[in-house]
Amino acid sequence: MRVTKIRLLLLVVVGLVGMVASCAQMKTIPGLPASHPEALVAGQQVNCAECHEDQQKGTMKAFSSFSHTQPFVKNHRFYAASDDRLCSTCHKSSFCNDCHTNKVEMKPSTIYSNRPDREFQHRGNFITLHKIEGKLDPASCYRCHGRANNERCIACHR
Amino acid sequence: MKKMCCTILCTASLFTLPVGAMAADVTVDSSTILGLGQSDREGEKKETLLPVTQFLGLTADKLGDGNVSLHFYGWGRTDLAGKSYNDNKSAGNLTYGYLQYRFKQANSNIRAGRLFVHEGIINEQIDGVSARTDLPLGFGLSAFGGATVHATHIVGENSDGRGDTVFGGRANYRYKGLFEIGVSGVFESAAPDLVTRAASDYRRIGGDVWIAPFRAVDIIGHSSYDLETKQFAEHSYLLNIKMTPQWILTGEFNQQNDQSYLYPWTSFTSAVLNPDDKSSSVGFSLLHEVNKNLGVVVDSKKYTREFGTASRFGGEARVNFMDNSIRGGIGYHYLDAGQGFAIAPNPTASYHELRCYVMRDTKSYFGAVDVLGDFFKDSIYEESRAWEASTSLGYHFSPALALSGSLSYGRNPQFIEEVKALLRLTYNITYSATGGKK
Incomplete structure (x- = not known):
């Protein structure tokens, strides 16, 4: 019993020492800037590699992975899941929440009908098409409407 | 409480x-x-x-x-x-409102208030706190907790079927920009009982990975496991191959166990789904940046469900001129899908989709035209096609202040005719001379 207590105490001490050492070390870990140092043109398919080629430092991912090519924009969920702090150097949270939110007032494609280049979901006749698209890939509906933002789904899907 | x-x-x-x-x-x-x-x-007064x-x-x-x-x-x-x-003449919502303390080192921050959390398999909106930091040796840690944001009203219910509190976090390890692995979990308190439908508990864990063995290749994705159904909920992975800076090949694989993935979805009683049913999709896209002004993509995706398979293929081209002030795009896709995906009583769900847009943005005026058309192989509600054309025109009174209007007209199986118009006054300004535009 006493041996167990001593081991637990040792474990706590080691843990505390580890935490203190980590905190001291953290001052040497670089962080991303709060915002991108240069303004970028709205609507541009930003090519990060234009300026950041071969600037991969420490444990950072290569900037070229984040160039806003058409496939990147289409698959941005993968990148935002583990690197939204990099996204936030250029995009405010509201940029994401135009689509990804719990409660919307109108379709993003209606709010930003002057920005057809942003490729919003649910353009045009989607009210008919969702009866097909929902069967094809229900996960694509669930990602936004499953846990939230489903008041309009429930209006019909009772 | x-x-x-x-x-x-x-x-x-x-x-x-x-x-x-x-x-x-x-x-x-x-x-x-x-x-x-x-x-x-029909049967009601025009309003x-x-x-x-x-x-x-x-x-x-x-x-x-x-x-x-x-x-x-x-x-x-x-x-x-x-x-x-609905019946309300007014509505509103606080999307987020939080205070953040951002440390200069280690990408650390602490946030409190109403906020969104995106970490690994976690996508939550909470009234609570979140914190995260990079740690020495490539490790990283994040955690969050608070009250669930209830934003959905279900007719005949006093609850949206979600528990009142939620917490979770993610731990990750990165190695020299070559790979990252992460584990994350989200745990919501017990779902309340509902009168008209089943509400399910939401407790899920998962792992995510990013591997870049060479500068030209990266693999990124995640798998999640539902602790209630005791089954994998989803596997979702993406492969990028940058053959040259101008040619990028992308492949993706997604698979969901329907019952487990959809389990906490209150809109549908997912708990009664067959535990063996799966939804899968496999796809690819090939991008060619012809030059700085023109990019072309061809893509294809195959969907598999218990009631059949379907495939979609097509492509699109995007152009920009005059320092990005003129942008345009044109695209075509065809969905080949059988009766299992169709709107009853149609024998197929196949349709062609065409889209094109062009927009111009100057210091004084801006405008856009967008046309989208769907052409059904089998008519839906006796309509063989659906289309919508919208146009917008606006004027910048100053770099911060703009007034614009949009008008759209369309015909579709659901509404025969649909006309939408809106006026938009935007005011965007930063009282600062430093930092990038967000």
């Missing part, structure tokens, strides 16, 4: 800043939208609709010691005439 405490504490945290610390960089994003419409339903919606974002940076910031975004709507949605 827990929920109320969290909400009160988080809201109160926004008012803890001393007034003297309010000298900050402030950004205001405002959009006021006046919609113009008419409701014309004119005039909803006014205000979207407002506010960011105050460099508060306190320079590392504190306040972030707010929300919207409110009132109907000047008619009822634009």
Whole structure:
């Protein structure tokens, strides 16, 4: 019993020492800037590699992975899941929440009908098409409407 | 009670800043939208609709010691005439409102208030706190907890079927920009009982990975496991191969166990789904940046469900000219899908989709035209096609202030004719001379 207590105490001490050492070390870990140092043109398919080629430092991912090519924009969920702090150097949270939110007032494609280049979901006749698209890939509906933002789904899907 | 405490504490945290610390960089994003419409339903009187919606974002940076910031975004709507949605003449929502302390090192931050959390398999909106940091040797840690944001009203119920509190986090390890692995989990308190449908508990864990063995290749994705159904919920992975800077090949694989993935979805009683049913999709896209002004993509995707397979293929081209002030795109896709995916009683769900748009943005005026058409192999509700054309025109009174209007007309199986018009006043300004445009 006493041996167990001593081991637990040792474990706590080691843990505390580890935490203190980590905190001291953290001052040497670089962080991303709060915002991108240069303004970028709205609507541009930003090519990060234009300026950041071969600037991969420490444990950072290569900037070229984040160039806003058409496939990147289409698959941005993968990148935002583990690197939204990099996204936030250029995009405010509201940029994401135009689509990804719990409660919307109108379709993003209606709010930003002057920005057809942003490729919003649910353009045009989607009210008919969702009866097909929902069967094809229900996960694509669930990602936004499953846990939230489903008041309009429930209006019909009772 | 827990929920109320969290909400009160988080809201109160926004008012803890001393007034003297309010000298900050402030950004205001405002959009006021006046919609113009008419409701014309069979058996009902025609009704004119005039909803006014205000979207407002506010960011105050460099508060306190320079590392504190306040972030707010929300919207409110009132109907000047008619009822634009349900029985309420007004509505509103606080999308987020939080205070953030951002450390200069290690990408560390602490946030409190209403906020969104995106970490690994986690995508949550909470009234609570979140924190994260990079740790020595490539490790990283994040955690969050608070009250669930209940934003959905279900007719005949007193609850949206979600538990009142939620917490979770993610731990990760990165190695020299070559790979990253992460484990994450989200745990919600027990779902309340509902009268008209089943509500399910939401407790899920998962792992995510990013591997870049060579500069030209990366693999990124995640798998999640539902602790209630005791089954994998999803596998979702993406492969990018940058053959040259001008040619990028992308492949993706997604598979969901329907019952487990959809388990907490209150809209559908997912708990009664067959535990063996799966939804899968495999796809690829090939991008060719012909030059700085032209990019072309061809893509294809195959869907597999228990009632059949379907495939979609097509492509699109994007152009831009005059320093990006003129942009345009044209695309075509064809969905080949059988009866299992069709709207009854059609024998197929196949359709062609065509889209093209062009837009111009100058210092004084801006405009856009967007046309989208769907052509069904088998008519839906006796309509063989659906289409919508919309046009927008606006004027910048100053770099910060613009007025624009949009008008769209369409025909589709659901509404025969659909006309939408709106006026939009936008005001976006940053009271600061430093930093990038967000």
